[in-house]
Structure formats: structure tokens, C-alpha cells
Amino acid sequence: MVRHLRPPFPCLLLALCLLLTARIAAQPQTSWTVTPLPVFELHSGFWINLHHTLYQEARQRRASTSRDANAAKPAPSAKTVLAGKGPLTEPEQKAWDDAVAYYAANYANKDLLFTTELIQLKDQLGDFEDCDELSGRKRKFCDAGLPPNLTQVLEAAAPVYRAHLWPEHDQANRRWILQVAPLVREQGVGLSERLADIYQTRWPHEKIRVDVVSYANWAGAYTTVDPLRVTISSLDPRNQGPQALEVLFHEGSHGIAEQVQTAIIRECRQRDKPIPRDLWHALVFYTTGEVIRTVLTSSPASQGDKSNGVAKNEYSAYAVREGLYQRGWKNYLELLQRFWQPYLDGKATFDDAIARMVSSL
Ligand SMILES: [Zn+2]
Numbered sequence: 001m002v003r004h005l006r007p008p009f010p011c012l013l014l015a016l017c018l019l020l021t022a023r024i025a026a027q028p029q030t031s032w033t034v035t036p037l038p039v040f041e042l043h044s045g046f047w048i049n050l051h052h053t054l055y056q057e058a059r060q061r062r063a064s065t066s067r068d069a070n071a072a073k074p075a076p077s078a079k080t081v082l083a084g085k086g087p088l089t090e091p092e093q094k095a096w097d098d099a100v101a102y103y104a105a106n107y108a109n110k111d112l113l114f115t116t117e118l119i120q121l122k123d124q125l126g127d128f129e130d131c132d133e134l135s136g137r138k139r140k141f142c143d144a145g146l147p148p149n150l151t152q153v154l155e156a157a158a159p160v161y162r163a164h165l166w167p168e169h170d171q172a173n174r175r176w177i178l179q180v181a182p183l184v185r186e187q188g189v190g191l192s193e194r195l196a197d198i199y200q201t202r203w204p205h206e207k208i209r210v211d212v213v214s215y216a217n218w219a220g221a222y223t224t225v226d227p228l229r230v231t232i233s234s235l236d237p238r239n240q241g242p243q244a245l246e247v248l249f250h251e252g253s254h255g256i257a258e259q260v261q262t263a264i265i266r267e268c269r270q271r272d273k274p275i276p277r278d279l280w281h282a283l284v285f286y287t288t289g290e291v292i293r294t295v296l297t298s299s300p301a302s303q304g305d306k307s308n309g310v311a312k313n314e315y316s317a318y319a320v321r322e323g324l325y326q327r328g329w330k331n332y333l334e335l336l337q338r339f340w341q342p343y344l345d346g347k348a349t350f351d352d353a354i355a356r357m358v359s360s361l
Pocket of ligand 1: 250251254281284
């Protein structure tokens with residue numbers, strides 16, 4: 001339905017250097033750029049941010065409408081992300097409301113991570129970040145090939161978003177990128193090699209594209225494959241400080257952890273056991289957390305900056321901090337500490353560690 005084309009020009013890279021810490025001025029589509037980072041390329045793209053903002057607003061409206069229906073009360077006007085952003089003119093309000101209504105009707109009940117249509121649309125809007133239109137009316141190569149209704153809706157909502165929300169979202173995205181960039185520059189290659197070793201595979205040869213957006217999904221970040229792309233929320237409180245590095249590498253690991261899933265499934269089949277839901281994901285959380293903790297507690301980049309400063313043994317892995325093990329993964333944590341940790345410490349093989357975990361389920 002959505003043609004998946006790449007624009008005939010390179011997407012400008014948003015990798016940053018510390019020299020840019022001065023003032024982060026919001027700009028239109030044109031990327032500010034600079035020294036490329038290793039492993040990841042970080043983008044703050046206009047259309048993909050607009051898309052996620054509309055999706056979020058449509059979901060909020062839907063949720064508030066269904067709450068009101070359940071309570072059998074008349075629906076109050078939905079609280080919108082534009083509330084408090086200054087008065088909108090009547091045409092602006094209409095364009096925005098129409099766009100939210102379109103998203104509510106077409107996308108709000110679909111999951112960003114599991115719906116092919118939404119994955120392709122997201123990738124497409126990321127690719128066209130340097131265009132100020134999607135129809136190709138002004139510039140042929142800016143024809144994104146989207147359904148005409150959607151193109152119309154997005155182009156009509158774009159000036160409203162650009163005037164009222166984008167400067168603040170773009171600035172937050174760039175701030176997030178600036179904050180994580182020194183750690184990626186210092187530790188990125190080593191981390192990617194270590195994780196690829198652990199999962200007995202290779203880290204992707206090409207840099208992983210990361211779209212930094214104000215709102216990502218309920219989890220604060222998600223990753224889609226073929227092509228491998230990461231979407232991370234710059235405003236989500238779970239993604240801040242040194243944890244930003246863990247979120248990046250956790251998401252990137254989604255692209256290389258297939259061996260783990262395959263091995264778990266194989267061991268379960270051999271033992272005639274049901275395949276445990278999420279064990280592989282708990283393992284990825286555990287592994288990234290351990291690897292990042294080791295690196296952050298000895299990293300000059302993290303020590304040099306108070307906001308990133310992590311004293312020895314103080315770093316708390318994402319899954320611990322967010323209570324994931326307490327919410328149904330307690331058993332997995334025990335298995336990981338008992339059988340997977342020795343593998344991370346070089347005292348067991350990959351196959352043995354997985355086999356022992358599965359046999360203890
Ligand atoms: Zn994950």
C-alpha cells in the first residue's frame with residue numbers, strides 16, 4: 001500500500017560533536033550535522049515526529065472517548081498535545097483536528113510495532129525528512145508515494161505542527177542526541193562487538209538508523225527489522241541520562257538476538273517443553289544491562305559529565321529500575337543470574353547456558 005522508496009539523496013546524518021553544545025536552534029527540515037558517530041546514525045526528522053505525535057493524540061482521544069462512553073457521561077473536549085501551546089487560528093485548528101480524526105479512524109487501533117502498514121509508513125516518513133512536502137508538487141523527488149488522503153492530511157497538519165510543536169520537539173530530540181553522543185563515540189564500537197560476540201553473530205555492517213522522536217510508543221522505544229530501524233522517544237523519562245545508552249543498545253540488540261530465540265526454541269522442542277514467552281527478551285534486557293553497567297562504571301565520558309556520572313556499581317539496569325523482573329519475570333531473572341551470567345563471565349558456553357536455562361524452566 002505504501003511504496004517503500006528511498007529518496008534519491010542521502011539522508012543527512014545527525015551525528016553530533018560536542019562543539020555543537022552551544023545553542024540548539026530548531027530548524028526546518030535541513031539537518032545539522034557533523035562528525036558521524038560509530039554504530040548508529042541519529043536523526044530528528046520532521047515527518048516522522050509529526051506522524052508519531054498525531055498517532056499519540058489519536059490514541060489519547062480514543063482512550064478518553066471510550067472512558068467517557070463507559071462512564072456514560074458526555075465526552076468533554078479531548079485534551080490534546082497542542083493544549084497550552086498558544087492559540088490556534090480556526091483553519092489551524094481544523095487542519096489539526098482533521099489530521100487527528102484521520103489517524104483515529106485509520107491507525108489508532110493498530111500497533112506501531114506489529115502493523116506492516118505503520119512500519120512502512122514510519123520508514124517512509126523517515127526517508128523523506130529532508131523534504132518539506134510529501135506530494136512531489138514542488139520537487140519531484142519529494143513524492144513519497146503515500147495514499148493521496150494521507151498526503152493531504154499530513155501536508156495540511158504540517159504548518160500547524162511546525163508553528164506550535166516542532167521547535168520544542170526538535171530541540172528535545174537534539175538535546176537527547178547531544179547527551180548520548182559522547183558515550184556512543186567513546187564506547188559504541190566496543191559495545192557493539194561485545195554484544196555481537198555474546199549473541200554469536202555480527203553487528204550489522206551498516207550503521208543502524210535511529211529516529212529520535214518526541215513520542216515513540218507505549219514502551220518509549222521500539223525496533224522494526226528489514227530494514228533494521230530504531231525509534232526512541234526523547235521525552236520519555238525512562239530514556240534519560242546514562243540509560244539512553246542502554247536503550248540504544250537494547251533496541252539495536254533486537255537486530256542481532258535471533259540466535260538466542262532459535263536456541264531457546266530448539267532446546268524447548270528437544271525437551272518437549274512449551275516455549276517460554278519473553279525469555280529471550282528478558283535475556284536481552286539482562287545482557288544489555290550487564291554490559292552497559294560494566295562500561296558506564298568505568299567510562300571517562302560518563303565520569304566527566306555530572307549528568308552522565310555513574311559511580312562504580314551504581315548503575316541500575318533498565319529492567320531493574322523499571323521493575324520488569326517484578327512484573328512476571330522473577331523466575332527468568334533467577335535463571336539468567338544462575339546460568340547466563342557464567343556465560344557472560346566466560347565460564348560457560350552459549351549452548352550450555354541456554355540448555356541449562358531451558359531445562360530448569
Ligand atoms: Zn526490547
